[in-house]
Amino acid sequence: xxxxxxxxxxDKWLAEGIAGIQHNAFFMHRALDANNLRExxxxxxxMLSELRTSKLSPQKYYDLYMRAFDQLRQLxxxxxxxxxxxxxVVDLYELVQHAGNILPRMYLLCTVGSVYIKSKQAPSxxxxxxxxxxxxxxQHPIRGLFLRSYLAQVSRDKLPEIGSDYEGDxxxxxxxxxxxLQNFTEMNKLWVRxxxxxxxxxxxxxxxxxxxxxxxxxxxxxxxxxxxxVDLEMYKETVLPRVLEQVVNCKDKLAQYYxxxxxxxxxxxEYHLQTLEALLAACTQLMPTVDTKIVLTQLMDRxxxxxxSSPDVLxxxxxxxxxxxxxxxxxxxxxxxxxxxxxxxxxxFVSLLTFTLRVHPDRLDYVDQVLGAxxxxxxxxxxxxDARAMKxxxxxxxxxxxxxxxxxxxxTLSNYPRVMDHLDDGTNKVMAMLIIQSIMKTDSCISTAxxxxxxxxxxxxxxxxxxETNAEELxxxxxxxxxxxxxxxxxxLDNEEPEEMLKIxxxxxxxxxxxxxxxxxxxxxxxxxxxVRLVRQLESQGGDIAGEDVPATPRKIFQILNQTIEVLSxxxxxxxxxxxxxxxxxxxxxxxxxxxxxxxxxQAFILYEEEIxxxxxxxxxxxxxxxxxxxxxxxxxxxxxxxxxKATGYSARLLKKPDQCRAVxxxxxxxxxxxxxxxxxxxxVLLCLRRALRIANAAQQMASATRxxxxxxxxxxxxxxxxxxxxxxxxxxxxxxxxxxxxxxxNNEMQxxxxxxxxxxxxxxxxxxxxxxxxxxxxxxxxxxxxxxKL
Numbered sequence: 001x002x003x004x005x006x007x008x009x010x011d012k013w014l015a016e017g018i019a020g021i022q023h024n025a026f027f028m029h030r031a032l033d034a035n036n037l038r039e040x041x042x043x044x045x046x047m048l049s050e051l052r053t054s055k056l057s058p059q060k061y062y063d064l065y066m067r068a069f070d071q072l073r074q075l076x077x078x079x080x081x082x083x084x085x086x087x088x089v090v091d092l093y094e095l096v097q098h099a100g101n102i103l104p105r106m107y108l109l110c111t112v113g114s115v116y117i118k119s120k121q122a123p124s125x126x127x128x129x130x131x132x133x134x135x136x137x138x139q140h141p142i143r144g145l146f147l148r149s150y151l152a153q154v155s156r157d158k159l160p161e162i163g164s165d166y167e168g169d170x171x172x173x174x175x176x177x178x179x180x181l182q183n184f185t186e187m188n189k190l191w192v193r194x195x196x197x198x199x200x201x202x203x204x205x206x207x208x209x210x211x212x213x214x215x216x217x218x219x220x221x222x223x224x225x226x227x228x229x230v231d232l233e234m235y236k237e238t239v240l241p242r243v244l245e246q247v248v249n250c251k252d253k254l255a256q257y258y259x260x261x262x263x264x265x266x267x268x269x270e271y272h273l274q275t276l277e278a279l280l281a282a283c284t285q286l287m288p289t290v291d292t293k294i295v296l297t298q299l300m301d302r303x304x305x306x307x308x309s310s311p312d313v314l315x316x317x318x319x320x321x322x323x324x325x326x327x328x329x330x331x332x333x334x335x336x337x338x339x340x341x342x343x344x345x346x347x348x349f350v351s352l353l354t355f356t357l358r359v360h361p362d363r364l365d366y367v368d369q370v371l372g373a374x375x376x377x378x379x380x381x382x383x384x385x386d387a388r389a390m391k392x393x394x395x396x397x398x399x400x401x402x403x404x405x406x407x408x409x410x411x412t413l414s415n416y417p418r419v420m421d422h423l424d425d426g427t428n429k430v431m432a433m434l435i436i437q438s439i440m441k442t443d444s445c446i447s448t449a450x451x452x453x454x455x456x457x458x459x460x461x462x463x464x465x466x467x468e469t470n471a472e473e474l475x476x477x478x479x480x481x482x483x484x485x486x487x488x489x490x491x492x493l494d495n496e497e498p499e500e501m502l503k504i505x506x507x508x509x510x511x512x513x514x515x516x517x518x519x520x521x522x523x524x525x526x527x528x529x530x531x532v533r534l535v536r537q538l539e540s541q542g543g544d545i546a547g548e549d550v551p552a553t554p555r556k557i558f559q560i561l562n563q564t565i566e567v568l569s570x571x572x573x574x575x576x577x578x579x580x581x582x583x584x585x586x587x588x589x590x591x592x593x594x595x596x597x598x599x600x601x602x603q604a605f606i607l608y609e610e611e612i613x614x615x616x617x618x619x620x621x622x623x624x625x626x627x628x629x630x631x632x633x634x635x636x637x638x639x640x641x642x643x644x645x646k647a648t649g650y651s652a653r654l655l656k657k658p659d660q661c662r663a664v665x666x667x668x669x670x671x672x673x674x675x676x677x678x679x680x681x682x683x684x685v686l687l688c689l690r691r692a693l694r695i696a697n698a699a700q701q702m703a704s705a706t707r708x709x710x711x712x713x714x715x716x717x718x719x720x721x722x723x724x725x726x727x728x729x730x731x732x733x734x735x736x737x738x739x740x741x742x743x744x745x746x747n748n749e750m751q752x753x754x755x756x757x758x759x760x761x762x763x764x765x766x767x768x769x770x771x772x773x774x775x776x777x778x779x780x781x782x783x784x785x786x787x788x789x790k791l
Contacts (some may be wrong), residue, residue: 013055017064020050025071032078037085041096041108044075048104051143058142058212065146072111076154079115089119102137106147109134114154117166124158124166125175131155132182142213144190148183149216152223155179162229173229174238180227181242184220188259191217192252210254217255218262225266235271236278244282253289260286260295269306272299273316280329284336292333293344297351300326304358317359323366326352327373334377342381346392349374353396357403364412367400371415378422390427393419397431401438408444410435411454420458428461429482435459436485439492447495449503456511462486463523464514483522490526498541498552501534505557509564517571524568528580531557531564532587539591554591558584562599569603574611578604578621582628589634597632598639601625605646615655622651622663630669633678640679644670648688657699661715665692665722674729682731689726689734692719693742700749716746717765724768728782736788743769743791 024047031039051068053061078084079092087095093116099105113131117124131151138144158164159179160171167173194210195203224230224239240263247259260283264272272279279299283292303322307314317323330352334345353370360366374396384390397419400410410416420431435458439446446452456463462482490508495501505527512523535554561584569577585600608621626647635643647670651663668688671681696715720742727734746765769791776786 010056010060013053014060014064017050017053017056018067021047021064021067021071024050028071029074032074035084035086037087040075040078040085041099044071044108045099045101045104047071048107049101051107051146052101052103054140054142058209061142061146065150068107069150072107072150075108076111076114079112080118088121089116090121092116103143103147106135106138107150110147110151110154114158117155117158120166123168123171124160125171125179128155128159128175128179129182132179132186135183136186139190141190141194142209145187145213145216148187148190149219152180152183152220156223159223159227161227164228173227174234176227177224177230177234177239180220180223181239184217184224184243185246187217187220188246188250188255192250192255195252207254214254214258218258221259221262222266225268232271232274235267236275240267240271240275240278244278248282248285251287253287256286256290257295260290261298264295264298264302269302270313270316273303273306273313273320273322276303276320276322276325280325283329284332288337288339291344292337293340293348293351296326296330296333296348300351300355304355307359314359323356323360323363326355327369331373341386341389342377342384343386343389343392345377346374346389346396349377350392350396350399353399357399361403364409368413368415371396371413371419375415375418375422378419384422384424390423393423394427394431394434398434401434405442406444407435407439407442408446408451411446411451411458417454417457425461432459432462433482433485436462436489439489444492446493446504447500449500449507452493452504452507456508459486459489460511463511463519465516479518480522483519486519487522487526490523490530493530498534498538501537502552502557505531505534505560509560513564513567517573520568520571521573521576524564525576525580528561528564528583531561532583535587535591554588554593555596558588558593558596558600562603565603569607569611572611574607575617575621578607578612579624581607582624586628586632589632592634594634594636594639597634598643601629601643605643605650608650615659618650618654619659619663622647622654623666626651626663626666626670630673633673633675652691652695657695657702658715661692661695661699662718664688664695665719668692668722668726672726672729672731680731682726682733685726685731686733686738689719689722692722713746713749713762714764716742716749717762717768720746720765720768724772727785736786740789743789 024043028040028043028047031037031043048068051061051065053064056064079089082088085092089112093109093112096108096112097105099108110131113127116122117127132148135144135148135151138147158166159176160166160168161173161176191210191213194213195206221243224243230239243259243263247256247263250256263279280296283295283299286292286295303317307317330348334340334348337344349370353367356363356366356370374393378384378393384393397416400413400416401407404410420428423431435455438444446455463486493504493508495504508527508530512520512527515523534552535557538552538554538557561580565577565580565584568580581600581604585597585604588594588597588600604625608618608625612618612621629643629647644667648664648667651667652660654660654663665688668685671679671684671688673679693716696719699715700713720739723734723739723742727736727739746762750762750765772786772789773791776783776789
């Protein structure tokens with residue numbers, strides 16, 4: 001590391017050099033004004049001698065060089081005007097070669113040489129060859145690099161390329177190419193040689209300085225890429241072999257990496273494609289310390305962008321077998337560079353896969369081949385622990401998901417799950433979530449059991465605990481989000497053919513049953529509803545859906561559902577299991593399978609009796625049972641009586657009186673179904689309502705005994721509304737006198753609760769009375785029925 005004193009010394013030396021240039025430039029300009037050639041050459045040589053310093057870093061030397069360069073432009077203008085100095089340019093070219101020191105002499109020679117070429121008094125190729133050869137006299141790396149950079153700069157517009165003023169019989173494009181290649185070769189040698197100067201302790205400083213000088217070398221390749229007339233054939237036969245020979249033979253990490261990067265950036269894409277084999281061969285011969293993966297990645301990026309630019313070029317990739325060549329080269333690089341970390345190999349595979357998906361999206365065999373190569377590499381590593389490598393594997397697996405709108409395409413890749421097997425549990429879950437999100441985003445439908453099998457193998461990290469030690473570590477919110485994603489995925493599995501859909505359900509069930517008690521409550525319900533949907537599909541198709549010779553029948557599906565929900569009830573998750581039993585019972589009723597529906601109700605009642613102890617859960621369960629039973633009309637008289645008796649019995653045994661009351665009056669709907677074929681037992685409806693009324697009265701008395709007041713009359717008003725409902729439905733056992741009596745009872749309760757104070761009407765009761773008045777005023781048959789009721 002350079003010290004502060006060293007920096008100050010360098011600034012001092014730079015200032016002295018600049019002062020020397022300015023001093024001699026002053027006298028040079030006086031000589032220019034006087035057209036004194038002898039004095040001009042004298043002071044220009046003294047000025048250029050300041051560039052002989054070895055004390056400056058490349059950055060500081062560049063500052064000094066630019067001061068001299070500005071003066072050389074003035075000098076060139078003087079040399080062009082023969083009338084000012086009085087010498088033919090040929091003689092001037094000879095004269096400057098007598099300058100005392102080699103470095104000033106070469107700068108002057110290059111300047112006069114530029115004028116000589118422009119005069120066309122000699123073939124440009126001869127002058128260029130002469131200049132590039134004589135520059136070998138300066139072998140100091142930094143001084144030599146800047147000298148040759150100056151030569152390249154002054155000769156750039158004088159190369160004999162096509163369309164140039166300097167093209168002719170004696171000058172060809174090949175001469176221009178040869179000059180630039182020779183200058184490039186010599187500059188690269190000088191650049192590489194810097195690392196061998198000075199003791200090893202300053203190696204870091206040398207590398208920094210070399211890095212600052214690299215553009216001087218790279219400009220030669222940039223010029224080669226711009227020369228008009230360098231066609232594919234010349235590039236293939238001359239330019240690229242010469243450049244690659246220099247790259248490979250220099251055996252320098254920095255030079256090889258930078259020059260390969262330059263080659264990829266400056267030459268046309270179509271040239272790269274047609275010379276791909278030579279480029280890749282050079283990549284495999286680079287030093288092991290060169291970051292070849294970046295070089296190859298840049299090359300594949302350029303080629304894939306070229307392919308994306310026009311569909312017309314895709315056939316060229318097939319002609320040159322680009323994929324096969326890239327795949328082989330990457331394999332060789334990974335095999336030969338034994339020190340390459342696993343993340344480097346994974347990065348190469350990601351780049352190759354990206355190239356494949358952009359250039360050959362229809363070749364799934366290519367995609368699978370890349371994944372297979374990745375599996376081979378991962379198998380050579382005991383355990384993938386590098387987080388960066390893991391990230392690259394995720395990128396590798398994500399690429400097909402992003403490319404193909406149909407996730408099913410990715411499921412056909414045999415090596416896809418094998419790559420996922422190498423992920424740790426956490427990353428496996430992340431990848432599984434990405435797969436599900438991709439399916440949801442594209443609204444893909446997985447329609448065969450085989451593909452569902454592959455899919456669930458891919459997302460097994462979400463379905464079961466891959467590592468028992470981490471089972472409880474996941475945040476509850478994250479866990480729920482994962483399982484909800486799996487649940488949503490199940491709804492994306494569908495097939496119009498019942499037999500195939502049943503296979504899909506069986507595959508999903510087999511996987512889900514391994515999920516353990518935490519996952520089943522999330523994943524079983526969507527599976528049940530998918531199966532119920534299949535049952536309803538079969539029922540809508542009609543025919544002999546109950547035949548034993550048919551692979552998919554409602555009866556067989558209900559057997560699977562019964563076994564599935566039974567597992568859920570043992571988790572334990574009785575409330576959810578009860579709901580699912582009732583859903584299945586309703587579906588069985590729609591299929592006219594009375595024994596099956598009765599069995600599901602039986603299981604629901606068993607769960608209620610044995611598993612549901614919480615009073616709130618019991619209330620919810622009773623209302624669910626009553627509501628489902630009321631909608632079902634498949635039962636015969638005996639079975640229905642048994643179930644309704646159970647429901648009403650459980651309703652009356654709830655813990656809280658208000659809950660009892662509401663459950664009992666809800667049971668009244670079991671005896672009056674508003675369908676043409678529905679049961680209509682008005683007497684039992686009235687019994688339920690009177691029983692509810694007694695329970696409500698008991699609740700009022702308990703409230704009065706404990707709190708000193710009877711409390712609100714909400715229960716009575718709710719029962720009144722039930723009376724009105726059944727009265728309007730035509731129940732002959734509900735009479736206007738019953739409604740009248742109940743209204744008077746509510747009024748009395750409200751008066752007794754408020755004593756002599758103003759009665760605060762219950763809003764619900766007020767609305768009910770308003771409804772009765774409305775019906776009476778409306779008239780008609782219903783209005784006449786309400787006439788006996790006095791408000």
